[in-house]
Structure formats: C-alpha cells, structure tokens
Amino acid sequence: MKKLFTKNTALIGLLILSTFAFSGKAQAYLSINETAELLPEGYFRFGVAPQIKLTDNIQNSNSTGFNLGAFFDYFIVDDLNGRLAVGGGSTDFWTQASVKWVPFPDVDRQPAMGLRGAVIYARDSDLDFYDFQVAPIISKVGDTRYGKMIAFAALPITFINTKNKSTTGTQFAVGGEWFSHEKFHFGVELDLNLSNSISAVSSFISFPFDSSIGYKR
Numbered sequence: 255m256k257k258l259f260t261k262n263t264a265l266i267g268l269l270i271l272s273t274f275a276f277s278g279k280a281q282a283y284l285s286i287n288e289t290a291e292l293l294p295e296g297y298f299r300f301g302v303a304p305q306i307k308l309t310d311n312i313q314n315s316n317s318t319g320f321n322l323g324a325f326f327d328y329f330i331v332d333d334l335n336g337r338l339a340v341g342g343g344s345t346d347f348w349t350q351a352s353v354k355w356v357p358f359p360d361v362d363r364q365p366a367m368g369l370r371g372a373v374i375y376a377r378d379s380d381l382d383f384y385d386f387q388v389a390p391i392i393s394k395v396g397d398t399r400y401g402k403m404i405a406f407a408a409l410p411i412t413f414i415n416t417k418n419k420s421t422t423g424t425q426f427a428v429g430g431e432w433f434s435h436e437k438f439h440f441g442v443e444l445d446l447n448l449s450n451s452i453s454a455v456s457s458f459i460s461f462p463f464d465s466s467i468g469y470k471r
Contacts, residue, residue, distance in 0.1 A: 401435075
C-alpha cells in the first residue's frame, strides 16, 4: 500500500461522519470489514470503520444507527493474522479481538479461504454483551477499471449473550476493498440479516505506507 494521513483522508472521514450520523442502536461490531488476505511477517496496518445500521432483529428495533470503530491488524505466524478493534457511537462502547486463519491463499483461480474467530464485549445503555463470532471467509483479487480490488464474502455466526438472554445471530456479508488511491485503501461491506441479527452498510479505510498489503515495521 502506500502513504499515511493527509488532509484529503481527514476530509473523507468528516464527510462519512456527517453523512451517516443517525441516532438509534447498532451492533457495528458484528460486521467483518476485512478480506481473507493476510499481512506478511513484519507488517501491520491501522484503519477506521464507520457503519450505518438498516434493521435490528437483536433488540427488536427498526431505528437506524451509526457507530465508528478503529482497528489494528498484525501478523502472528504464517497463515494467521490478528485484529484489535474498539469503537462506539449509537452503541455506547465495544471492543473486539479476532484471529483470522487462512490456510488456502489466493492462487491462480483459487480464492483465499479461511476462518475468522472473534471475542467481543459491548456496552449499550444498561446492557452488557459478551459475544463470540465465527465466520468462514473467502476473497479474490481482481483488476477493475478503478484499479486493484479484493472481493470478499463471509458468513458470520455470532453467539450473543446478555445477563438474561442468549441468542445466535447469522448474517451474510459481501463487499470489496479497492487499492486505487495512493494515500489510502477503501472498502465497503453489506451485511444482510439471516437470523436474529442486523442488516447494515459499512465501510473501512486503511492508511498504508507502501505498495504492499500493510505497514512495514
């Protein structure tokens, strides 16, 4: 990837905030917001991920909502990356730690295929959420008229626990990440509720230093 923060990226962030600033409750931490690509050894990256909720079958609410998260991705060992994330907004506070295992890389016509597991804590009004999420994930690199793109899909299954209730929520996530801008990389994701979950649209922006997949130490 390429370079870091500029005035242009700050303006883009402000535009996203002003566009999506709605009230309501939203479980933004249920989104995937990453492909099945892995960072190589010695690399890491930072990013932000705004999200707008469309429906909510978890809290039986039809209100919209906005959250903003920040994430840090890092190499663990071969085939394994980690992510730490934190955020807030309509959901008062949430934090997440996840591990992404990709034993099958993107080679020739074969897409990258892996599994992502996440442990999540969220605080919303007077409720504490303790969640565990498992998500099969696939992605494939391609060239478009707008530059390099990685298309991805995932099936997040989330075990959502509160003090008085436990629920299993399922979504279908599909999106893409573009590498056409030298200052930042931009991705979008659509989450569709399949069972006891939310439907949402989110984006994620990372700020790389060079033409590789992330920052170099």
